[in-house]
Amino acid sequence: MHRAVTLCLVLAIVSITAVAPAEGRESRTASLLSNEHLNAIVTEASGSRAKDTVIALSTMHRVQASSGFHDAAEYVAARARELGLSEVAIERFPADGKTTFGTFRSYFGWEAESGVLTETGPRARTVADYSTMRVALADYSNDADVTADLVDVGDGLADKDYAGREVKDRLVLAGGNVAGVHREAVEKRGAAGIVSYQQNQPSGWSGDYADNVRWGHLSPYNLQNRFAFMVSLREARELRSRLAGGESIRMRAVVRARMKPSHFEVVTATIPGSDPAAGEILYTCHLCHQKPGANDNASGAATILEDARLLARLIREGKLAQPRRTIRFLWPPEISGTACYLARHPEVASRTRAAIHMDMVGGDFERTKSVFHITRTPASLPSAVNDVAAVFGEHVIGASARFAAGERSVDAYVSPEGSKAQLVGEIAPHSMGSDHDVLQEGSYRIPTVYLNDWPDVFIHTDNDTPANIDSTKLRRVAIVGAATGYVLAAAGPDDAQDIALEVYARGAIRQGEALKRALEFGARGPVTVERFHDARNIVEQAGRIEREALLSILSLTSDSGSAARTIASLVSGVEARTRADVAVVQRYVPIPAAQTSEPAGANLVPKRAPTVVGPMSVYYYDYIEDKLGASPGGDGRIQYEILNLVDGRRSARAIREILAGAYGPVEVETVVEYLRVLEKAGVVRLE
Numbered sequence: 001m002h003r004a005v006t007l008c009l010v011l012a013i014v015s016i017t018a019v020a021p022a023e024g025r026e027s028r029t030a031s032l033l034s035n036e037h038l039n040a041i042v043t044e045a046s047g048s049r050a051k052d053t054v055i056a057l058s059t060m061h062r063v064q065a066s067s068g069f070h071d072a073a074e075y076v077a078a079r080a081r082e083l084g085l086s087e088v089a090i091e092r093f094p095a096d097g098k099t100t101f102g103t104f105r106s107y108f109g110w111e112a113e114s115g116v117l118t119e120t121g122p123r124a125r126t127v128a129d130y131s132t133m134r135v136a137l138a139d140y141s142n143d144a145d146v147t148a149d150l151v152d153v154g155d156g157l158a159d160k161d162y163a164g165r166e167v168k169d170r171l172v173l174a175g176g177n178v179a180g181v182h183r184e185a186v187e188k189r190g191a192a193g194i195v196s197y198q199q200n201q202p203s204g205w206s207g208d209y210a211d212n213v214r215w216g217h218l219s220p221y222n223l224q225n226r227f228a229f230m231v232s233l234r235e236a237r238e239l240r241s242r243l244a245g246g247e248s249i250r251m252r253a254v255v256r257a258r259m260k261p262s263h264f265e266v267v268t269a270t271i272p273g274s275d276p277a278a279g280e281i282l283y284t285c286h287l288c289h290q291k292p293g294a295n296d297n298a299s300g301a302a303t304i305l306e307d308a309r310l311l312a313r314l315i316r317e318g319k320l321a322q323p324r325r326t327i328r329f330l331w332p333p334e335i336s337g338t339a340c341y342l343a344r345h346p347e348v349a350s351r352t353r354a355a356i357h358m359d360m361v362g363g364d365f366e367r368t369k370s371v372f373h374i375t376r377t378p379a380s381l382p383s384a385v386n387d388v389a390a391v392f393g394e395h396v397i398g399a400s401a402r403f404a405a406g407e408r409s410v411d412a413y414v415s416p417e418g419s420k421a422q423l424v425g426e427i428a429p430h431s432m433g434s435d436h437d438v439l440q441e442g443s444y445r446i447p448t449v450y451l452n453d454w455p456d457v458f459i460h461t462d463n464d465t466p467a468n469i470d471s472t473k474l475r476r477v478a479i480v481g482a483a484t485g486y487v488l489a490a491a492g493p494d495d496a497q498d499i500a501l502e503v504y505a506r507g508a509i510r511q512g513e514a515l516k517r518a519l520e521f522g523a524r525g526p527v528t529v530e531r532f533h534d535a536r537n538i539v540e541q542a543g544r545i546e547r548e549a550l551l552s553i554l555s556l557t558s559d560s561g562s563a564a565r566t567i568a569s570l571v572s573g574v575e576a577r578t579r580a581d582v583a584v585v586q587r588y589v590p591i592p593a594a595q596t597s598e599p600a601g602a603n604l605v606p607k608r609a610p611t612v613v614g615p616m617s618v619y620y621y622d623y624i625e626d627k628l629g630a631s632p633g634g635d636g637r638i639q640y641e642i643l644n645l646v647d648g649r650r651s652a653r654a655i656r657e658i659l660a661g662a663y664g665p666v667e668v669e670t671v672v673e674y675l676r677v678l679e680k681a682g683v684v685r686l687e
């Protein structure tokens with residue numbers, strides 16, 4: 001139901017913003033791109049080409065800092081050179097367990113030659129084989145030749161899983177996170193190795209795809225790792241039932257693999273802009289992951305390559321003007337590579353005005369259940385980029401829906417080999433989990449349009465194959481990506497007004513939704529000072545986000561007197577709407593008489609240590625755990641945002657208000673507590 005409601009809303013908006021058919025009139029305010037330019041992008045964008053790249057990348061086991069990743073990097077760099085992109089290079093950053101990149105300490109690389117798990121008795125058969133399925137052997141396994149009995153330890157993560165079971169020198173069969181099982185079974189209890197049926201991320205279909213074999217990994221920091229083989233849920237269920245029936249199962253594991261110092265490799269390329277002072281626009285993705293890893297993330301890597309191809313070609317042919325800003329493309333290993341690159345290129349980070357990040361953008365909805373998202377920036381980083389991407393996202397989703405419903409005259413951007421179905425997609429609130437977490441972190445503050453599928457029933461398994469990739473979807477995403485990036489790269493003072501009007505108009509809808517949320521919140525539960533305060537805070541914070549999104553336009557376009565005046569007048573409009581909404585809350589949400597006192601620490605003002613650059617969590621690495629010996633636990637997104645909101649002026653109370661306005665009730669104490677942890681780790685000073 002929720003989905004249907006969302007799509008109706010999207011369609012309603014699309015009928016306003018859809019680009020009018022070419023009849024000499026350009027609806028620039030609505031579309032942000034002339035019909036001529038949009039048509040040029042649409043005509044050039046190819047889902048089939050992008051899918052061919054997906055197929056090629058899917059043949060490589062692209063584990064970070066391994067020869068499989070290196071092959072993929074060489075492949076992309078060679079393609080980028082063929083396409084005539086500038087400054088094509090593969091940058092290398094040490095992956096040696098020692099070198100640090102801002103807050104990130106690198107881990108080791110890994111090379112595997114072979115890995116075979118056989119049952120030697122009572123049956124004789126191959127259970128798992130790296131030569132025919134790369135995910136059969138967990139990453140960061142090391143050499144072994146072991147024959148031992150198999151013991152079922154359930155999840156294998158808690159003491160109770162091992163009660164009454166002898167696992168020393170045996171193989172454990174376990175369903176929990178395989179790195180955690182290694183700690184409990186191998187490091188603490190002396191097991192010889194692991195047979196794992198760890199499952200992929202939870203979704204509504206968890207447990208239904210019994211033949212998925214998950215891509216697993218042991219700790220990339222621990223050179224003493226033994227090994228783990230990965231099997232399907234179906235295989236594990238059978239083994240468990242045989243063991244439960246009293247059978248004793250003996251297996252032999254032979255592994256030829258090694259962790260070793262290596263390099264993270266990041267492929268880079270550019271399309272030069274005309275004004276070196278105008279900043280840059282970044283396209284990014286992650287090139288790593290298991291073989292096949294088609295949707296995650298050969299799809300994103302292939303689609304930004306397609307955008308690079310089509311933009312370079314259209315600019316070369318004069319069908320698009322050379323953009324003011326340089327457009328830069330990055331193909332890094334996920335999160336770690338982005339952390340390395342930004343830490344070593346602060347000049348690129350500070351020049352970058354906005355980014356378009358693609359991570360999983362090709363899943364065929366009917367097979368993968370993937371809903372496509374155009375994900376907004378976090379509350380700590382309001383930006384106009386969200387609405388630029390929304391214009392093209394809604395245009396493409398709307399056209400696909402109208403075509404699917406029978407309007408044959410609509411160009412639905414179908415690819416010859418792809419589906420004709422509606423693009424199931426939406427504009428989504430901020431969510432985490434990919435390289436945009438590094439780009440948007442308080443150290444860099446690069447507003448990022450995050451294009452991503454979620455869920456995907458095959459994510460991180462052997463079944464994430466090109467057969468599940470829809471070339472129509474790749475083409476549609478390539479259009480959204482190219483149009484969004486080109487508008488941002490080309491935008492000058494004249495475009496600032498168009499973007500500002502778009503943000504202002506769409507902001508009215510968001511402020512209206514915030515008022516609705518505030519009134520619902522105010523009407524629910526007991527009448528308390530906090531409830532009244534939070535209802536008002538929701539509408540005030542919605543106003544803050546709209547004001548800052550408008551002001552962000554000046555850094556995305558170029559400063560000029562008239563753009564600044566337009567934006568100033570629209571900001572007053574937002575402030576007037578905010579005042580009107582506050583008045584409604586004050587009138588209709590009951591105000592209690594009692595006052596409460598401010599908790600200790602609410603007035604503390606945190607200031608970030610300038611030497612601590614980057615996020616607290618980078619892929620397999622946790623900065624606070626490394627510094628303090630334990631991770632603080634708690635809500636990762638709230639903690640991420642607390643640090644992002646540290647600007648040397650805001651108090652703990654002010655940070656709390658922003659979080660509560662955007663993400664739902666948060667206690668001031670939670671903010672103060674986490675700030676104290678950050679202080680202990682030397683990340684902030686409290687004044």
Ligand SMILES: [Zn+2]
Nearest residue numbers: 296297359360
């Ligand atoms: Zn991914």
